[in-house]
Amino acid sequence: MSRDARISWQTVQNEVRQRISQRDWKPGEFIPHEADLAQEFGCARSTVNRALRGLAEAGVLERRRRAGTRVALNPVRRAEFAIPLIRAEIEGKGQSYAHTVCLREMRLPPPDIQARMQVSASVPHLFVQTLYLGNGAPYVFESRWINVTATPGVEREDFSTFSPNEWLVREVAFDGGDFTFSAITATPAEAAMLSCRAGEGLFVLDRTTRNAGQVITSVRLVFHPGYQMYTRI
Amino acid sequence: MSRDARISWQTVQNEVRQRISQRDWKPGEFIPHEADLAQEFGCARSTVNRALRGLAEAGVLERRRRAGTRVALNPVRRAEFAIPLIRAEIEGKGQSYAHTVCLREMRLPPPDIQARMQVSASVPHLFVQTLYLGNGAPYVFESRWINVTATPGVEREDFSTFSPNEWLVREVAFDGGDFTFSAITATPAEAAMLSCRAGEGLFVLDRTTRNAGQVITSVRLVFHPGYQMYTRI
């Protein structure tokens, strides 16, 4: 008769989400303890734990030992964005992909790059400038510094078949990085590369990538006018 | 003698991360099954599962039933960014916070806002423009459309003590939204608001916030020149 279906952690999570949305449980308020919720839903405490842990990771709940679990005051505090390969991003929009290497040489990095890459002034790095094209039109212009001691084999690579972006992703391990998003006003040189007018506002991503504490590469991507980065919660 | 310490899921996760960083396990390769790893580490399979699930959520691993677990081809594919209150962001930089409401009136939303908010043309919305200041200097200029039927009490609010941003976070539940980041070229009006030159590149965030499927508000934030959004993996 009372053969109930198993309760999944998603069921619990959805129910909790709904109670928060409906303001049964208001921001800042404590919600019942795991044990009580387990009893209410008729499942094991670990199932409730799984559900609530996910909500805490998403920033919806705040949990503290001994104190309990409360609804976060600002329930939407984090969002994720995807970091696609440039090729994948362009092809994902249904455009044809191409890239051109404009410059490739060893150079001493300027002070700002030294600081970002945590290297001394006297160590030459590989500097590569690449233009990526979607349907033949400039999509993004990349200026990249590569730490050659951390990327064996790069000195023999001309990036004609694989772009610096693709080559590094294929050949070198990464485990972390910094990202800075900003807007710049196009200089005449940048405008010429991206086929736009000087003075236009352009979206910029600066990224420094690391592996096991070592800096691999530092890159600036200047996107074409009108570029948008999108994400959803 | 052989009283080993308990193995935590973090231990397993760090070990797996390290093997990937060191390229013992290369991108695209399968790694051992959960059961084998559990035996190797001397812990329960659920502990291994917890560790690997976290890595899969982070995009480091790809897991499929029956097929197994493999190292992702592009190990760093996602990043999180924080969405602070504007007040918290300004004060977090050690600056004094202030805001000024420039405009507050009921209006019919223009077509682009109608599309974003999924409403018909004939429904008036509350339109509020607010300038946020850090140390007295313009920090970000906000143009916001508010769905009054979803935000009871808003018609009596003048946003002098609480900014629209703060008021909505305090009074209304959210559970999702869309974010679009882009760059614009400052119009003369925008330049005047932000005390910058017309034609400068400015960082822009468009956000539409929802609760239980209903659109609450749609906002455009135009930041001062030089603004950067930062995140780290």
Next chain:
DNA sequence: GAGTGGTCTAGACCACGTT
């Protein structure tokens, strides 16, 4: 069909922070 990850359970112990 069979093997893999996904999940649930019931119980246990522990870490930590509030009181």
Next chain:
DNA sequence: ACGTGGTCTAGACCACTCT
């Protein structure tokens, strides 16, 4: 001190998907 969340275990069954 003690109560709460955090975690681990051992076992079980299930869902999915590859062959």
